[in-house]
Amino acid sequence: xxxxxxxxxxxxxxxxxxxxxxxxxxxxxxxxxxxxxxxxxxxxxxxxxxxxxxxxxxxxxxxxxxxxxxxxxxxxxxxxxxxxxxxxxxxxxxxxxxxxxxxxxxxxxxxxxxxxxxxxxxxxxxxxxxxxxxxxxxxxxxxx
Ligand code: CA2
Numbered sequence: 001x002x003x004x005x006x007x008x009x010x011x012x013x014x015x016x017x018x019x020x021x022x023x024x025x026x027x028x029x030x031x032x033x034x035x036x037x038x039x040x041x042x043x044x045x046x047x048x049x050x051x052x053x054x055x056x057x058x059x060x061x062x063x064x065x066x067x068x069x070x071x072x073x074x075x076x077x078x079x080x081x082x083x084x085x086x087x088x089x090x091x092x093x094x095x096x097x098x099x100x101x102x103x104x105x106x107x108x109x110x111x112x113x114x115x116x117x118x119x120x121x122x123x124x125x126x127x128x129x130x131x132x133x134x135x136x137x138x139x140x141x142x143x144x
Contacts, residue, residue: 001042001144003135004063005034007049008056008075014100022100023127030128034071037132041139053077057087064091069120069138071131073098078113085114094141098134099124 007027015026025033031047038045046067048059056077060070070088072095077084088095095115102125103110116122120141123134 001139001142002044002046002067003038003138003142004059004067004070005031005045005047005131005135006056006059006070006072006074007047008073008077009051011073011075012049012051025128030131033128034131034135037135041136041144043135043139043144053081053083057083060084060087060091064093067093068142069093070095071098071134071138072096072115073100073131074113074115078103078115079109080114082114085118088115089118094120094138096120096134096138096141097122097124098130100127100130101125 012027014022014030015024027049035045046063050056070093074081074084074097097113097115097119121137123130126133
């Protein structure tokens, strides 16, 4: 089983700014935790980060030929991007949306997600654990 992990805009800053909101782990540390869990679950991971909407759309299309599902933190594009929603629905692979912070308890504009309604599941508010729980959920959904 293969899963693509997609990190959206600004997530490369993890651990370096706003640790009170997003935690103190760096993106490299998050990726390492995901890789360790993936090995336990016998899943192969492909990991991608971009700050650019079009690059994320292209990556989803390209990776969909190789992976069974997506684990995605779309960052701020969660709240703005119909293009990402269309890319994810278009490739016909299940995806799990994850967020480090509890987006429901923050600014009003973060309460709406263009992706949640078409996701296999959503995990938010648990910091890095959101990614790890999301990966477990996705793998279970894929039958692993
Ligand atoms: O809570 C999440 O995971 C978010 O997807 C993070 C996005 C935010 O726009 C979403 O509403 C919720 C922001 C990612 C920015 O990442 C940073 C990390 C460290 C320091 C500054 C930004």
